[in-house]
Amino acid sequence: MNFARIDGVSLSFGDKVVLQNCSLDIKAGAITCLIGLSGSGKSTILRLLNGLRKPDSGRVIVKSTDLSTLRSEGLIDFRRKIGFAFQFAALFDSLSVADNVALPLRENTKMKPSEIDRTVHVTLESVGLEHVKDRMPSELSGGMLKRAGFARAVVNNPELVLYDEPTTGLDPIITHILTDTIKRLRRQLNSTAVVVSHDLASIYAMADYVAMLFEGAIIEYGTVEEIQKSPNPIVQQFLQGSEVGPIPL
Numbered sequence: 001m002n003f004a005r006i007d008g009v010s011l012s013f014g015d016k017v018v019l020q021n022c023s024l025d026i027k028a029g030a031i032t033c034l035i036g037l038s039g040s041g042k043s044t045i046l047r048l049l050n051g052l053r054k055p056d057s058g059r060v061i062v063k064s065t066d067l068s069t070l071r072s073e074g075l076i077d078f079r080r081k082i083g084f085a086f087q088f089a090a091l092f093d094s095l096s097v098a099d100n101v102a103l104p105l106r107e108n109t110k111m112k113p114s115e116i117d118r119t120v121h122v123t124l125e126s127v128g129l130e131h132v133k134d135r136m137p138s139e140l141s142g143g144m145l146k147r148a149g150f151a152r153a154v155v156n157n158p159e160l161v162l163y164d165e166p167t168t169g170l171d172p173i174i175t176h177i178l179t180d181t182i183k184r185l186r187r188q189l190n191s192t193a194v195v196v197s198h199d200l201a202s203i204y205a206m207a208d209y210v211a212m213l214f215e216g217a218i219i220e221y222g223t224v225e226e227i228q229k230s231p232n233p234i235v236q237q238f239l240q241g242s243e244v245g246p247i248p249l
């Protein structure tokens, strides 16, 4: 079953065409990893999925709602049900880790303070950060910052969690921990996840499905095994990180 679908979407910035008749199914309860060259439009696809961007043409459908039918209030409501872990954790520097994670609950729910404290505690525990809850973001390592960003993205039990480059620039051990955290959170929340990543080892470890974006459209889609066996020379060149092949450099 699909949780979401990008259906024949085209999108340009000025005269730069980013997506051209692009379609992608996001299967419910799965982790879908989106790969592709830098600047190919991966982050743009995440922004389409949470309604931060509108397509020039085509439709974005999430849980059988066409996002173009939502007016501003409906869109704000909709966005609250989606967690977004940004590439740069984007925490507020002036708030402690716990207060950063509590923010979506304080702003968007009627939970009592004691309930908020408990939920923040459980969420920080699930990403292994309970012990640093009173620290400021500037006192965390890069991997901890990412996990704090995950905690904030999932604290209100979203049905869909979007991760933009969750492991980029981190060491292999932290990468492993973050990859496991994404898998565990997906199970615990019984949610659906879309992960943009350049980290093939991490993708192979967590993806139920992989989609490759190239020149505005999804050129390959399947399980890890199917992607690895893809006969498409563009996919093979990308996976092998080779300079030689059909991808224009």
Ligand SMILES: Nc1ncnc2c1ncn2[C@@H]1O[C@H](COP(=O)(O)OP(=O)(O)OP(=O)(O)O)[C@@H](O)[C@H]1O
Residues within 6 Å of the ligand: 013, 016, 018, 036, 037, 038, 039, 040, 041, 042, 043, 044, 045
């Ligand atoms: N708000 C914007 N205004 C103008 N151009 C934009 C805007 N957002 C994205 N772009 C352009 O659209 C293209 C796709 O951007 P996007 O951020 O989606 O790529 P990406 O695949 O996430 O790249 P990366 O791997 O480097 O993060 C890029 O060429 C980018 O410069």
Ligand SMILES: [Mg+2]
Residues within 6 Å of the ligand: 042, 043, 044, 164
């Ligand atoms: Mg990006």
